[in-house]
Amino acid sequence: MTKRIEVEVDGAKAEFELRDDLxxxxxxxxxxxxPIETTLRHGKLSGxxxxxxxxHGPIAGIPAEPELPVTSIYKGWMVxxxxxxxxxxxxxISYGVAEYRWPTGRKLVTPVAELxxxxxxxxxxxxxxxxxGEKSVVVRRGGE
Amino acid sequence: xxxxxEITIDGETTVARLHEEAAPNPVARFWEAxxxxxxxxxxxxxxxxxxxxxxxxxxxxxxxxxxxxxxQPGAICLRPEHGEIAFSYGxxxxxxxxxxxxxxxxxxxxxxxxxxxxxxxxxxRGGARAITIKRREG
Amino acid sequence: xxxxxxxxxxxxxxxxxxxxxxxxxxxxEAFWQTLPVETSISHAxxxxxxxxxxxxxxxxxEVEELEYPVCSIYPGFVVARPRGSEVMFSYGPTEYxxxxxxxxxxxxxxxTDNREAFLGVLARMHDEGDKxxxxxxxx
Numbered sequence: 351m352t353k354r355i356e357v358e359v360d361g362a363k364a365e366f367e368l369r370d371d372l373x374x375x376x377x378x379x380x381x382x383x384x385p386i387e388t389t390l391r392h393g394k395l396s397g398x399x400x401x402x403x404x405x406h407g408p409i410a411g412i413p414a415e416p417e418l419p420v421t422s423i424y425k426g427w428m429v430x431x432x433x434x435x436x437x438x439x440x441x442x443i444s445y446g447v448a449e450y451r452w453p454t455g456r457k458l459v460t461p462v463a464e465l466x467x468x469x470x471x472x473x474x475x476x477x478x479x480x481x482x483g484e485k486s487v488v489v490r491r492g493g494e
Numbered sequence: 495x496x497x498x499x500e501i502t503i504d505g506e507t508t509v510a511r512l513h514e515e516a517a518p519n520p521v522a523r524f525w526e527a528x529x530x531x532x533x534x535x536x537x538x539x540x541x542x543x544x545x546x547x548x549x550x551x552x553x554x555x556x557x558x559x560x561x562x563x564x565x566q567p568g569a570i571c572l573r574p575e576h577g578e579i580a581f582s583y584g585x586x587x588x589x590x591x592x593x594x595x596x597x598x599x600x601x602x603x604x605x606x607x608x609x610x611x612x613x614x615x616x617x618x619r620g621g622a623r624a625i626t627i628k629r630r631e632g
Numbered sequence: 633x634x635x636x637x638x639x640x641x642x643x644x645x646x647x648x649x650x651x652x653x654x655x656x657x658x659x660x661e662a663f664w665q666t667l668p669v670e671t672s673i674s675h676a677x678x679x680x681x682x683x684x685x686x687x688x689x690x691x692x693x694e695v696e697e698l699e700y701p702v703c704s705i706y707p708g709f710v711v712a713r714p715r716g717s718e719v720m721f722s723y724g725p726t727e728y729x730x731x732x733x734x735x736x737x738x739x740x741x742x743x744t745d746n747r748e749a750f751l752g753v754l755a756r757m758h759d760e761g762d763k764x765x766x767x768x769x770x771x
Binding site: 541 | 674677725
Binding site for chain 1: 655700701702703704706707724725727739747748
């Protein structure tokens with residue numbers, strides 16, 4: 351049965367389906383790391399996306415090589431950028447046009463979860479971080 | 495005297511010359527791996543080329559001598575990190591999901607290559623087919 | 633407004649996809665207007681785990697803008713180039729590329745039913761070569 355997770359930002363909640371068909375190891379590590387409560391910030395280089403750095407749990411130590419390498423972050427998708435040498439994995443959620451970039455150019459991430467249903471409230475909350483600054487985010491297990 | 499190989503695809507045999515002086519180490523490893531009987535498939539990232547994977551040539555210690563990134567038609571190139579031998583019939587470059595890479599240019603077909611190039615190209619629309627590569631003795 | 637769906641069939645394997653007019657309204661509409669389609673698809677040679685067909689003349693040619701630019705084609709997505717020079721279907725890791733390097737296109741549909749089997753038949757094209765595809769409006 352497909353696992354679901356819930357993301358909550360600034361009072362807005364949305365449910366995502368874990369895409370273990372695309373990234374079984376990464377999604378399993380993410381699932382085992384939940385719940386995550388941390389700070390969400392707007393990306394500086396990647397377009398309409400916000401990110402959270404996860405330093406605890408199995409997700410923080412996944413291998414650097416992305417399971418399904420992509421650079422585009424589709425609207426309503428969560429992706430993971432493993433940085434084991436730095437001790438964390440970055441999760442990003444896109445609310446518009448987004449592509450994962452560093453100052454040196456595009457970098458590869460892995461898609462891990464896809465929004466289910468209406469994400470408009472969450473998208474607005476994510477977008478607000480651009481002008482209002484960082485917010486708290488909770489990622490928790492949803493229904494199984 | 496230059497080492498030569500024979501490549502047979504779809505019943506057609508072509509001769510290629512190994513670039514032993516320019517790429518002594520990759521050529522030596524390739525020569526040792528012969529004969530090769532494998533399935534030839536069209537590349538998915540590198541353009542107008544087909545390839546085989548050879549386990550014994552999957553060795554990152556093989557140096558990238560006679561290093562190229564772009565493949566000329568008729569070139570035969572080795573990517574040791576994959577054990578991949580690419581056979582180019584048109585515009586092609588050593589690529590994968592991560593981007594552009596290097597390969598060792600180990601051999602080039604010679605003589606009348608028209609039939610060979612068409613056979614390589616047929617994998618694109620016609621699918622995979624058998625390829626045999628062996629030493630040309632004598 | 634309910635989501636429009638299409639039915640795709642390759643080598644006897646059928647899948648259903650929803651139009652992504654939330655991402656690419658004009659291009660998705662143009663795609664809808666081209667249906668039904670019966671043509672041949674080929675495996676990509678620069679883009680990775682993807683297959684494509686050329687739509688030719690028709691409604692696509694009028695959509696010039698890149699409505700939702702992506703270079704990665706997520707598995708199960710159908711994408712199109714501005715002016716509709718190419719429609720692609722991804723079954724695995726891809727990045728849209730030409731001989732000159734990476735380029736961008738826009739998502740027009742996403743497979744929702746029988747995805748695994750359909751992506752499997754696309755993957756087989758790497759070994760088996762070109763296949764016929766039919767695409768029609770569903771429901």
